Amino acid sequence: MADYGFHTLAVHAGAQPDPATGARTTPIYQTSAFVFEDADQAAALFNLQVFGNIYSRLMNPTVAVLEERVAALEGGTAGLAASSGHAAQHLVFHTIMEPGAEFIAARQLYGGSVNQFNQSFKKYDWHARWADATDPDSFKRQVTDKTRAIFCESIANPGGVISDLEGIARVAEDAGVPLIVDNTLATPYLIRPFEWGANIIVHSATKFLGGHGNSLAGVIVEGGTFDWSKSGKYTTMIEENVSYHGIRFYETFGDFAFCVAARTLALRDLGPCLAPQNAFLVLTGIETLPLRMRRHCDNALAVARWLKADPRVAWVNYSGLEDHPLHAAHKKYCPKGAGAVFTFGLKGGYEAGMKMVNSVRIFSHLANIGDTRSLVIHPASTTHRQLSDEDRVKAGAGAEVVRLSIGIEDVADLIADLDQAMAD
Amino acid sequence: MPYPNYPDALIARVLRGVKTIAMVGASPNESRPSYFAMKYLLDKGFKIIPVNPGQAGGEILGQRAYARVSDLQAPVDMVDIFRNSEAAGAITDEVIANKDRLGVKVLWMQLSVINEDAAKRADAAGLTVIMNRCPKIEYGRLSGEIGWYGVNRRVIDNRKHAAFNKGGSLARG
Known part of the structure; x- marks a missing residue:
């Protein structure tokens, strides 16, 4: 069990030459189902007594390489892929929650997650309470006996807020609930949330993991450290399960039980499986993740500094800038870079921002x-x-805000493009 | 990484080297983890002898069950303890007392079973000791199979996956 470096894991983890053909690149197993060896093996597979492939809604060898690779990069025990980041969140909460239960979420979230929590999850009678990602005490104040989880983004979209993961993890631990961290914007290259006390990580792999804007994908990673039996509240994990004749997931699968339960119950029944073609494209992207993230962050810092110095710009919200209120949090949690997504506002306000968005050419x-x-x-x-005006401001998305996601082009060309787009 | 930190090469050597495993605490209840592990290892071609006083004389998964280790006949290459950490102490002593008669070379304690004193005694008696591991999970990890469930195997290998064939072997395909 060697302790491989991040760049090595990004290229190799989970992948091995194909046993049938020797193909070195992970093949795309474009098949719905897999033949059984015999009736006994088929029964054992459905009973979860042996490891093997059944049907691509449940597992697929191409998708499995992606699951293991992201688990390895995050330092977790297991992964589970889904058709999108939203689907991954759905599977996580379906495995944790029950009707009437609550969870606490940072209000600095991707707007789509706010919608999912406030609207669709309410139909399951799951209820979000809100807190501030930079203030762990604000989470503590929302803990009730119905709390089942705490959720935040490591670096929040769109404002680039660096969450106080260590402090929030302490609140979760004291409350006896898992901390779920959306690590999409940071990726494990910048932040490894398990090292700060997170218990479950979710990704929209559509973003930096895949990195090329060509495939939707989501991934769940389990840290393997949360005791699902201690509180007696996580019934899916600890009670005898009727659809697998009485097995208890946590007792049977131990430190990778959460992913097995999310796979064989939530993914099985809700169905948002990842297509193997998309898994292949994300896997190929991940091979260059550390190289791209380095470049993304360097470019983002250069663009943010240029904007900051420009008289047409009112403010720049990027924690990589030395005078940003969260600069110290950036140095603590992600010293390699403050990410590549940030916001800024023009002195010309909403109108100037719209003009700029319409005038860029790169x-x-x-x-x-x-x-x-x-x-x-x-x-x-x-x-x-879809958010209210008040919630938009709290999420860092007020009327004058423009969000950039800085790519890996030549930074001089990016700056020149913004410069011409801001010109009168 | 789980405690203790065993090299993969050691675990692989154990799983390649043993053929007959006595499983102390094997259960006839198909929802129990010990049943899962026994079913899997049988499927991989190991000979499994269930040891469980409540099942002695009967069968689990078609294998005749015995009450205790001292009732077993040679050969027994490995004893896998599917009991709690405290109970592992007395079972270890029974294994040590019978090891030459049975030919036991490996004492394995299941995932979550850790008994340092028992491990020291077994080591002093010349047994290879593995604690806090499941042979099913380790077999699945080193063969690659468990990767199909998205489990992080912590293995990088530029050779083809190990053969998944029946026969209890982790031999290369």
């Missing part, structure tokens, strides 16, 4: 982040449109 105006290409968007009218 930056693409679209609703995504974490692409090799540089991207720009106006969150208030798009990604955070």
